[in-house]
Amino acid sequence: MHGQPTPRSPAAGGNDRGRRLVDYLVLARKYRPQTFDDVVGQEGVTTTLRNAIAAGRVAHAYLFSGPRGVGKTTTARILAKALNCEKGPTPDPCNTCTFCTSITRGDDMDVIEVDAASNTSVDDVRVLRDNVRFAPARARHKIYIIDEVHMLSRSAFNAFLKTLEEPPPHVKFVFCTTEPHRLPETIHSRCQRFDFRRISTADIVRRLQQIAKTEKAKADPEAIHLIARSTKGGMRDAETLLDQLLSYSGGKVTTQEVEDALGALPRRDIFRLLDHLADHQADRALLIVHRAIQDGKDPENLLHQLIDHTRSLLLLAVCGADAGLVDETPEDLKELDRQRQRFTVDGLLYMSQVLWGTLRRVKESSQSRLPIELALVKLAQGDGLQPLAELLERLQALEARLGASPAPPQAPSGPSPHPTADAGARGGAKERPSPPAPITVPAATEAETDPERLAEERSRLQEEAAAHPVVGKALHILQGIAINREK
Structure with a gap:
């Protein structure tokens, strides 16, 4: 029949394709570390474990804590291979013997991996506790790897305490968790804890x-x-x-x-958006956000990008590029260094505070777009992004005028309203009152030292300082002005 594809039986070419699908391993499993040397970014942990195995000082219980995907369960498996390898115990398992290969496949009878998230009850722990007393089927040690151990119930932990404190000599426990603070102190005190860090x-x-x-x-x-x-x-x-x-x-x-x-905004658009904020171009900044959301970008993800970008600018402004605190490509680092010169540290702090507050509002609101638009308009106004020079110069100029202004003219010495006390103070000497000398004060000085004028200017500057992100610094100068006035 022409025009119809010829059906292929599963026994023909479809079998090979199906076999390839069955045999395929995802990259995370295919390239899973098989020795301590293969573990990336956890040198402190692997070195300690290697030395403990070589010296015969392996503890009966370990607690591996850290973020997800950093090698906790992988390291636990490598430890099991190192202890049960035919050539061991050895810090360098061969990965060719029966024990090593079965642990790698995950079907070794004496290495039991337990998912605590689905085995949380006290009955599950009692079954595990009863099986602990049996000797290994063929290996040197029976090793229990309990993942997400923080999911166990309080009663399950209590049922496990005695076994954990005094396990049989052939048993080793490795607990893995992303939330060590949820474990009872009685568990912490019975384990050697290793903290896995985020990989650079x-x-x-x-x-x-x-x-x-x-x-x-x-x-x-x-x-x-x-x-x-x-x-x-x-x-x-x-x-x-x-x-x-x-x-x-x-x-x-x-x-x-x-x-x-x-679902991320292109980096070049992030740079353009920050440049528009520096140029007070709220309309162009909003247009970038509008197009991003129209393209299906997540507003919350967009905010995270802006926060990360602002953090990079802040670290460059405070520490410089040589500090190595910013993980960027050389091209982006060069562009960041250019852009950070458009902002002050105070402005970047203000921007970070506004963006963090907006992120909280986005999470709490059903209108995720509006808080972002309001924040961008607020930042584009520029009150918090501009240098403090203008405000501080005005405050410091006011303080300088108060400090350098001539002393208020003294009243001419005339008859004392209290002649008895005045005469006593002068030792009874009788002085002739002198005519008051003429006082010449420029008009500007009178205005600068006029209490009402100073009070008005001080009040106005206080309002501007309170609206500025660096309120503390501004108010500190204002307090100094008040002290000078009292003097």
Whole structure:
């Protein structure tokens, strides 16, 4: 029959495609570290564990805490391999013996991984506690890796305390959690705790570049850097996002594709938006936001981008580019250095405060767009973004005039209203009253020292200072003015 595709039986070419789908491993699993040396960004943890294994000082219980996707469960698995390897215990498991390969596959009988989020009850812990007393089936140690341990109930923790305090010699516990503060102190005191930190952007970039090279994929350096920054120190999230983008792009990842996947505003538009705020062009800033939201960008994500951008400007303004506190590409760093010269530190602090307040309102409001537009109009007014020079100069000039102004003219010495006391003070000497000398005071000086004028100017400057982000500094000078006036 012409015009009809020939149906293919599953036994023909479809089988190969199905087998490839079944055999495919996501990048986060395919490139999961298998030795302590492969773990990225946790040198303090891995070095301590290696030394403990080499010295035979392995504790019976460990607590691995830290953000998600930084290597807690992976390190627990490597520790299990190091303890049960046929060539061990060794800090460097071979990854070829029966024990190592079965742990890598996740089907080893003596390495039990428990998801505490789905096994939270005291009955689940009692079953685990009863199984602890049995010897390993074939390995050297029976190792329990309990993930998300903070999800256990209070009664489950209590049922586990005695076993955790005095476990059998062949048992090791590794607890993994993202919220260590939710664990009872009785659990903390029975474990050696290791805090896993967020992985630096540079380490994630190097890892992703290595994966892309191994996968024979092409990725723009800016795209890799954007992926690394967006995951906030989580290696697994970065690998997952790279995997998704490789599937989407067919092996070529560009910056535009990363921005589309993240729902992020292009960086050049962020720079343009901040320039419009510096130029008091609220209409152009609002137009950028309007187009972004029309394109489906999330307002909350947009605010996070603005906050991160303002943070980079603030760190550059305070610490400089040589401090290395800003994770940016060389091109973006150069552009940031140009833009930060348009703002003062006080202005950037004010902008950060406004954006953070707007973020809270966006989360609480059903009208997520309006708070952003109000904030941009407020920032474009420029009251908080302009240098403090004008306000401080006016305040300091007022203080200088008060400090340098001539002393108020003394009243001419005439007959004392209290002659007895006055005479006693002069030792009884009788003085002839002298005529008052003429006082010549310029009109400007009279205006500057006039109490009513000073009170009006002080009140006006107080209002301006209160509206400015650096209220404390302005009010401090105003207090000095008040003290000088009293003197």
